Amino acid sequence: MSDQDAALRQRNMEIVREYLEAINRWDFEKKRELLAEDAVQDMAYAPEPFERVFEGRETILSFVETIPALIDCENLHDIWMDTLASDPGEIVCTYKSDMEIKPERRPYKNRYITRWTVRDEKITYFGEFFDPIPLLVALGGSVEPGQLQAEEPA
DSSP, rough: OOOHHHHHHHHHHHHHHHHHHHHHHHHHHHHHHEEEEEEEEEOOOOOTOOOEEEHHHHHOOOOOTTTTTTTSOOOOEEEEEEEEEEEEEEEEEEEEEEEEETTTTTTEEEEEEEEEEETTTTTEEEEEEHHHHHHHHHTTTOOOOOOOOOOOOO
């Protein structure tokens, strides 16, 4: 790996870290600065009533600006990240959250794995994958477990 490649990998991870810090601070202007105009945020496992895909910086910001009405702080922590060997602009990141859902102050903790694409110092893709069940429960919903039944041998 060349020094230039290593520096690019470090800078791209720094951009993702800055975005995560902006999430914890509700710094929407910083998010606007870091997102590409045509950025995509993908929350493939988000439960209803949440949208799963947001296309465009302003669409993403319109969504994330509603979140402080739902929670006080996301408290993202235990952050780990690395770039893919094949592309310094592709980042995989894991972290945890610890928050309370308003107005009942229901606890919500989760673990996330995320995939980021950074091009020309802008985030172009942010995919966030998490277990939707803790979120549903924190929002006042419930999930009933099913019964596991083995099929009878033929």
